[in-house]
Amino acid sequence: MNCEEFATAGLDLGSAGIDSVVQRVAREHLRECPHCAALHENWLSLREDLRVLGAETAELEAPARVEMRLRQEFRTKHKTVKTQRAALVLGWSVAAAVALFFAVTWANWYMHRGPGLANKTQPALVHTPTTTGNAGSLPEVSAPPGSELNDAILASNGSGDFTLLPGSMPPAPEDATVVRVQMQRAALGALGLTVNEEHAGDWIQVDLLVGDDGLPQAVRLPQTSAGTSD
């Protein structure tokens, strides 16, 4: 072993990682070479100093404030994430609730209003003129189920017991349409009829005989509300 090889491998003399043959050769060189012996002695001294330096700092730990800061950051981060998740869940829940509400509302509206609208879109039914041969009698037009809740409905016009409104002429049967409406009794006053003030606020069903000019010509109180009318 020469001095250069000793400088590379010899400093690890005595450590477990060095081959025994290399160690033996290095020790032989150490005995023969005073320069390498001095180098080795210096190294042993330095290694001891390094060991002391290592021991001095072996117990060092990061100050407690570092952990405190990190935990604070950890809490902040995960709190933010939780809040965001909660907001997301809440947002979707509200959106779903609103959508459900509108769906139910629309379904209700469709169930109750849909058929009425359907009738309105079928003017042939509404404006079907009377075609029966009997003078004063009007054609039978049946209203769809539930239509009694509508403001304007088609009524049976078979009975013919209409009362002419003041100032109106009996319409020709082929030009007349019977329309059933729900109104407050007081509204009959506007048609020129007398109304009992005690019952003026009552809701009643009335059949109107409407001429081709769109104006009511005669009125009839159907059997259901006849008992309550004057």
Added chain:
Amino acid sequence: MQIDSQDRDDALLKRSAKGDERAFAELYRRHQAPLFRFAVRMTGSTWAAEEIVQDVFMMLVREPKKYDVTRGTLGAFLYGVARNRIMKHLERAPRDFSLDEAGESGRDVHPQLQEQMTPARWAELRERREQVRSAVLELPPEFREAVVLCELEEMSYDEAARTLDCPVGTIRSRLHRGRALLLAKLEILREVPKRANAGRG
């Protein structure tokens, strides 16, 4: 043992990622001390080391997915991150101030030595330690980290190579160069007083 430790780290990291603060605290306590020591020994400053350790764990809080389990142990990963931070710190400020700072409590780390020695001997040893410390801190970073890990942390070459993610041969050569530089520096430092004393005599 290593595998158990790694499994424990992985389990803690998973819990921590789900928001378990205790798991994170345990993870921190398992790894902070060696990282802090490494940073102190590399930078020579406890303040810098404190910031570096904080940065390393901050990264773990904010981006836990940066650690890939398949690429090595969490300890090695954290060492790697700390090493990058240390290198950046050394580029910015080559050396802040001497390592001769007492711990947080203000106590000296070796009080028993102080009690057993004469003041002259204590002063001599203290000066010697200071010389070694300065010499270590003046080594180029790549040699310094090899010396710190193998001589101060007393890691094996294999462990140091895993920690620095480089071949064992690289560690050997860096350590060799580091030792040679240290010896040369200390020889100069120690010769100067001798010559000064000889001149006076």
